[in-house]
Amino acid sequence: MEEQQKYYVDENGQWEFPLGLRQLAMVQMDLNGRNKYGQDSGVGNVGNGLRMRFPIDRQRLEQSIQRVVDENDALRLILVQKGDTYTQRVLAHYQFQLQVYEAQGDTEQERLQSAVAIASKQVNTVIDWFNQPSFRIFLVQLAENDYLFVWLAHHWIGDGSTTGLIMDQVFRYYEHPDAPKPETDTYLHFLRDETAFFQSDKGKKQLAYWKQEVEGYQMLDITKAAVGAPASGYDHMYQIDRSGVEQLAQRYHTSMFNVILLAYHLGVAYLLDNPDTIIGVTSANRTSKRYFRTMGYIAHSLQHRMRIREEDKLADLLEASKDTFSKNMANLAAGHYYDRTQFCLTYQNFVAGAETSEKQLEKVPIPTKRSVEQFFLLVFEGADKLALAMVGNGLIYTEHFLESLKGYMESVVALLSQQPDATLAQLRAYYEKNQ
Template identity: 20%
Template sequence: MTSNTDLSFGQERIWLLEQLLPGTVTHHLAAAYEIRGPLDPVVLDRAARAVVGRHEPLRTTFHEQDGRPFGRVHEVSPPVLRTVPVASFDDWASVAEAEIQKRFDISELPLVRLTLIAIADDHHVLMVVMHHIISDGASMGEFFDELSKAYAAFRSGGDWRPAELPITYRRHVEQERAAAADGSWAPDLAYWRERLQGAPSLFAMPGAGQRPSRPTLSSYEAHASLTADDSAALQAFARRHRVSPAMVLSAAWVATLARHSGERDIVVGTSVSGRDRAELKGLIGLFMDVVALRVQLPAGTTFGDLVTTVRGETLTALSHRRPPFAKVVAELGGERSLAYNPIYQVLFNNASRSIQAFADVPELSCRRLPATTGTIQTDLELVVVSGADEDSSTRMTLVASTDIYQKDSAELLLEHTVSLLRHGLAEPDTPVEQLSLVTEEQRRQLADMCAPARTPLPPVRSVLGLVLDVIDRYRDVPAVRSGQRVLTYGQLSRHAGRLAERLARHGVAAGGVVAIHLDRSAEALIAMLASWQLGAAYLPVDPTYPRRRVDFVLRDARAQVIVTGPDTPADRFAALDAPVVVMDEDDDAADGPPLKARSEGSGEDSAYVIYTSGSTGTPKGVNVPHRAVVNFLNSMAKLPGVTRDDVMLSLTSPSFDISVLELFLPLTVGARIVIASTEEARDPQRLLDLIRDERITVMQATPVTWGGILALAPDDLRLRLALCGGEALSRPLANALCRVATEVWNMYGPTETTVWSLIAEVRPEADDVAVPIGRPIHNTSAWVLDASRGVLPAGVVGELYLGGTGLALGYRGRPGLTDERFVSGPPETGGERLYRTGDLVRLRADGSFEFLGRADSQVKIRGHRIEVDEIATLLRRHPKVKQAVVVARDDGSGDRRLMAYVVPAGVREPAQPTNGSR
């Protein structure tokens, strides 16, 4: 005989998910025990049948009629126990895994499976798998408890006569449905509407993976145990603050989430047993539910304050927990998605009762074995089990979605939760943002990774000093090729020396600025060297830039002289108060004086001024000293390493600071430079021809340029060294570069810290493995700081701050902006001067940094920094534009482009719907 029954709200939710995600095992509950002693399989089967017969949910199947689900309770159930013999204990896990992964058909019995894995007559493993629609964690405990008692009774030759259940699960469902219909939940639902109004609908941590539209529900696990001292401190803290240990652990979990995410308003689901009436205690069924805790952490919230807040939130939530969570979700409405759990995406699960088995059977001894489905229904779940072992320790398991989080991220998150808990217990008056996430040993390791030991600089005061050392040794060696023109080191020196004389006659002196209005060419390089001989900084000005930008830069930098080419109109700079020096590659410098070093000056003198912000907004001139450039070139010469046997392609416009590496690194080691013309730089095929004809061994380019070259590259293209920077390097492109170059290096660095500050050697990896931006170069420090400028440990996303010898002097003529971006570091950094990059990164456990995006609206396109908000502001000034938004979009080929979306002036806003609108 069978009879039909309604489903509880919790069962209805699981049934719906089963329809939407067919084939999933995420609703499987599993437990396994190793059993030593004379276990009788026949008696065990009889005991299992008795327990299944006692509880309706274990004999219920689930069906649909007219789009509505219902349950069918069967009078009897088919056998639920089977025995599987194995050769040794080592084989149990594979059998158990197969049982866990075997999908239930919820329209057919049984929905509980017992598998007895027989190793020997006195050695077994009992595996139990149930579907969540008929059970929960507490019910699994009840099942083992009754199974043990029934087995003991039958094994002794008697009968098992448990007390009659005070209520059936079917009656519980009827009571729940009646409460939903009679309005008794109205005050509770009103509370949830008010409490969750305005709460963030989605919790996301910076650097997490992109959420798929259909989650796999697979998970990673990380495990930790509190020491005996930790547990004692937890109990004592809980007593002093009149809270439960679980509330303290929940507060530590929220605090860690806040520190990792930077969020101050967090919604955490907290599991509740759902058995708050005495008559439900012994029932098997789906009672477990969740309440949502909205925890807000104003700045300065101490750990003690947070514990008090969590206590209040928990008690209030529990007092309003009568409506099942599924009913609360339905009441709140809002967008629903398979991609994430509604209302909360992180869960705290206090599984305080450890399931015991066969405690009533003296001849048997049992040991709990790990058994998990490897799935998760949320993004993150912290499971706390108290009294899990003989020593009453507290075990913590962090389960993380593989769709969103990497395994090492889950492990670090759990480590940081434990460290924060220890600090909070010891010093509860400490603000949450100051609680330590690491141990003292980890703190020392962090300092070693972020600030490697400094190395001495070469005994020279300027970049010119480095170059002159090489000129003296390689005077007759080819130094640079530009078009058909080839200059030896000696000729380069004399050309620069002759130009220095001309510049001096026009008033160029130490501390001045020489504007170089030249494209890629030997002439531009000569002008840079000549400027340094006079103690002046060079200012690269790209002739292809808009006239307004060029004029602004020249005026803002207060250039003493403008060096330009013969094609520039004679009156081009007439409006500017600066003399113009025209350079021609036919200038005869055979008898010019060689370059010479200045006896005065220091490493703090300005080497160059480069204006950033792409082609928008108000450009700002970064003032970079010789000290920084010398350190950079010295570091690059060692790693990645360039030698006198190399031929380096100079591809970059001088107005882009990565040209410093291409133009000057070869000159400091005796290598040869090949300067690509503007036309060659824009044509991948012409670049390939140049690489082949000049036998280029070292090349540096942005990802977009590399992509264009590799798309046309012949199979035999080979480079010794490929350098990539200016934008994020994708893994597929990195792997492609590894196929054409002996060494590939990913480079990262803003203009304000002198070209490249972090470098990483790249090796082929799977396409889903991110390419790191590397470790600090010599005499460079790199720190991940939070919004309060506190040091963050490995694994936590924060803003990257850079320090060390490579820091620029600041922004020319803009002391306020300099003070805003160049700041004093926290005590852990020694208070050193740091540059705030605005980039979000995390430090990996191996000491390398991973780039994750911007903390502001700045973007990079083809290596150029662009402030999209400034473009949108300019668009809004147009009389025909009412509103504008600018974003960077990938066109699918890896090439990012700026896209502007505008609302024309005069367009009426759409009418807002009233509360009664559909």
């Protein structure tokens, strides 16, 4: 009984809960990564670093983080092993303590390098998910009124949106300690709703749709991406012209997202020499208002499949891709059940909220082991450019692969603009001629 008192107990007296489908998959992915890349690898840790050049009240910051932890059950989850599977419990209370590290160095650049090294070590350190919450938040001080703010969560307790929500909520409470709690349901509520959905007639119908949608699909041979020297552990940022993508979206009465999705599919198909590809579309997630601002592993990839032939025309492929996406969206809630996702596309991401918009913030890339073998393309809209962040294990997704993918996507946009009836064979020739 004393052990049980440490944990949250629901209205039915339950204090141990089953894992969600995505959680269980991420736990297994982490364990597989540790076996392959080493036990010291923080395989599933997802986080960010922000440099903040303004005064920080450490006690006030700690209090704002504590409130976020108190209000979000996902940040208090503890993994429990049960034979060959796992369950989870929620700590009734977790006392957060803000760690502040000191960067070393005589110059600003040396101190920044030191801060990044400290952050990288923490981000790449395995979290003891059986005995402590699976998140970390800390500061590294470079100088007076100059800090690196780092926050991370293991993927089993939170999606990419969760890391953005943590940052947004922490600084909202830091600026306004009396601000009301966001109107959002808890993560445990989400897991219960999801379980009930899969058991319902509507859920079973969606499961049947996705079973048929992925029928016969063969996982891509990602070793074909490993051409040339390995990429560094940093997220790689590229830019492409926005106007061409925007003009195509207007011409074909669609979104820039759909144009990028087509270009991404065709790039992966070409570089891995496979005409049948699935892209996990994460811009389709978090559509429920009940859970839009709930921290936890809620987001999931909608599996968008394309099967292409040499004689297919680019304009026809764009229309077919749009049609597939519409059908997928009608079955969104079960879109992750038969997971075949190796490549992901995120077109929208949470960014710093309005409370920090006037402060001097800059994102600092933090090197990671990137042991997870999924590849992520994150697209951010700018006034004139689209920023492409490419994230993946550098041993697999090399510099050559990253630059080739960017180049092929640009070729898709250019040729579709100039010659809509161009075939895939002509696209390949166009790309190879312009390299």
